[in-house]
Amino acid sequence: MLEDKDPQRTALSELGEFGLIAHLTEHFKIAHSSTIKGIGDDAAILEFDKQQLVITTDLLVEGVHFDLSYMPLKHLGYKAVMVNLSDVYAMNASASQITVSIAVSNRFPLEALEDLYAGIQTACINYKVDLVGGDTTSSNTGLVISITAVGHAVAKEITTRATAKPNDLLVVTGDIGAAYMGYQVLEREKQVFAVNPNNQPDLEPYSYIVERQLKPEARKDIKPLLAQLDVHPTSMIDISDGLSSEILHLCKASEVGCNLFEDKIPLDPQVIQVCEEFELDSTTIALSGGEDYELLFTISQDDYPKIKANPNLTVIGHMTEEKEGAHLITRANTKIPLIARGWNALDPKE
Ligand code: ADP
Numbered sequence: 001m002l003e004d005k006d007p008q009r010t011a012l013s014e015l016g017e018f019g020l021i022a023h024l025t026e027h028f029k030i031a032h033s034s035t036i037k038g039i040g041d042d043a044a045i046l047e048f049d050k051q052q053l054v055i056t057t058d059l060l061v062e063g064v065h066f067d068l069s070y071m072p073l074k075h076l077g078y079k080a081v082m083v084n085l086s087d088v089y090a091m092n093a094s095a096s097q098i099t100v101s102i103a104v105s106n107r108f109p110l111e112a113l114e115d116l117y118a119g120i121q122t123a124c125i126n127y128k129v130d131l132v133g134g135d136t137t138s139s140n141t142g143l144v145i146s147i148t149a150v151g152h153a154v155a156k157e158i159t160t161r162a163t164a165k166p167n168d169l170l171v172v173t174g175d176i177g178a179a180y181m182g183y184q185v186l187e188r189e190k191q192v193f194a195v196n197p198n199n200q201p202d203l204e205p206y207s208y209i210v211e212r213q214l215k216p217e218a219r220k221d222i223k224p225l226l227a228q229l230d231v232h233p234t235s236m237i238d239i240s241d242g243l244s245s246e247i248l249h250l251c252k253a254s255e256v257g258c259n260l261f262e263d264k265i266p267l268d269p270q271v272i273q274v275c276e277e278f279e280l281d282s283t284t285i286a287l288s289g290g291e292d293y294e295l296l297f298t299i300s301q302d303d304y305p306k307i308k309a310n311p312n313l314t315v316i317g318h319m320t321e322e323k324e325g326a327h328l329i330t331r332a333n334t335k336i337p338l339i340a341r342g343w344n345a346l347d348p349k350e
């Protein structure tokens with residue numbers, strides 16, 4: 001994970017802004033016929049036939065959203081793309097283009113930006129999205145990276161947060177809580193390393209959760225999966241913050257309530273084990289951890305037989321009338337109100 005950095009350091013000033021952009025983007029290929037014109041003009045030109053577009057953007061700031069002492073730049077580039085694609089997929093749309101803007105201080109050599117763009121390119125290839133533009137500027141201190149993603153779908157496929165109905169089932173993809181526990185492990189190793197730099201961390205027992213933190217994957221597969229199952233989600237959102245805050249967003253936007261069942265929340269065995277090690281409650285982590293980039297959606301009860309055998313999808317609750325509120329039904333069968341605590345609230349430093 002903590003790879004040796006390329007010892008070569010080429011100052012960015014050697015290339016100049018245009019040389020830098022050309023160098024970083026020269027190996028990117030265009031994969032979509034909807035990309036009429038990519039990098040190289042004042043604006044990109046895109047063309048979609050009878051589809052609605054979805055556009056989303058995210059801004060990541062060094063020291064706030066990422067820590068380069070354990071986040072290799074390649075992973076950062078990859079993750080920055082995932083964060084955006086996840087928002088496109090959360091509209092039940094397909095992602096097709098991104099733009100990437102960076103502000104970078106002279107602390108970063110060319111080789112660092114090459115690593116960042118290598119991660120961005122791997123994401124573009126794996127997820128079949130075209131890099132069609134961006135902006136490059138200098139920063140006085142850290143690295144800032146902003147990505148905008150463009151997606152598309154026919155109007156009736158696009159799914160918002162606002163259309164869940166009482167009695168719909170609440171479904172989550174994959175498993176949750178792992179990215180936050182990966183962050184806990186990396187933070188702990190960072191402290192150990194600060195005390196004794198010769199102490200190389202053994203992250204092997206934590207491979208799954210560390211990977212979920214450093215190299216998350218957005219759920220590109222869910223839209224085609226639901227189409228194949230002939231399931232039409234009634235509302236959808238991605239899990240970038242904790243499960244509880246995303247459920248509350250769905251409830252508020254759709255004007256419904258919800259019962260979430262603690263014993264249904266999908267957790268990886270490694271998350272359960274590491275929660276025990278850190279003396280953290282795994283339900284709390286799943287509810288408040290964040291950064292899982294799974295999808296949360298609702299379906300009509302009629303569609304239940306179509307999804308029930310699918311290992312990617314777990315029914316974790318159902319929607320209710322708004323006046324009933326949003327609750328967690330615990331394993332002990334007590335009903336407690338769901339509250340939104342972002343993952344920062346879990347951080348002992350905050
Ligand atoms: P302008 O002066 O019109 O803003 P720029 O010189 O900033 O143009 O950019 C030239 C071209 O390179 C444009 O197509 C722009 O979208 C693209 N571009 C600029 N910076 C980046 C970047 N960091 N990553 C990808 N493409 C970029």
Ligand code: MG
Pocket residue numbers: 134135136
């Ligand atoms: Mg520009």
